[in-house]
Amino acid sequence: MDTNKFLTNLTLGEVAKIEELSGQSIAQLGEDEAPMGLMLAAFVFVVKRRTDRSFSWNDAHDVTMPDAMAILNGGPVELENADAAGDAHPEQVDPTPAT
Secondary structure: OOHHHHHHOOOHHHHHHHHHHHOOOHHHOOOOOOOOHHHHHHHHHHHHHHHOOOOOHHHHHOOOHHHHHHHHOOOOOOOOOOOOOOOOOOOOOOOOOOO
16 A cells, blocks of 8 residues: 555544544554554545445454555455354444545
């Protein structure tokens, strides 16, 4: 993923949503010690929501690492809707998208 190109295409609302969901500053992206699970899930959530408003935070948690990399690199990825399949994580909350 070309991080600089990707980051420059984010709206300020998307940056804020990624930081809110991940609990980290986006400036920590790429730091060796920074936790990546929530940050990647937040990026996937924001990117997928651009084209699929039904994509949920729970769905983002069910994306595999290879699929996450493909999504963030702009590749086509067909994901099953985990919520529709009954695999939702009830302890997770589906946040309101950034405006």
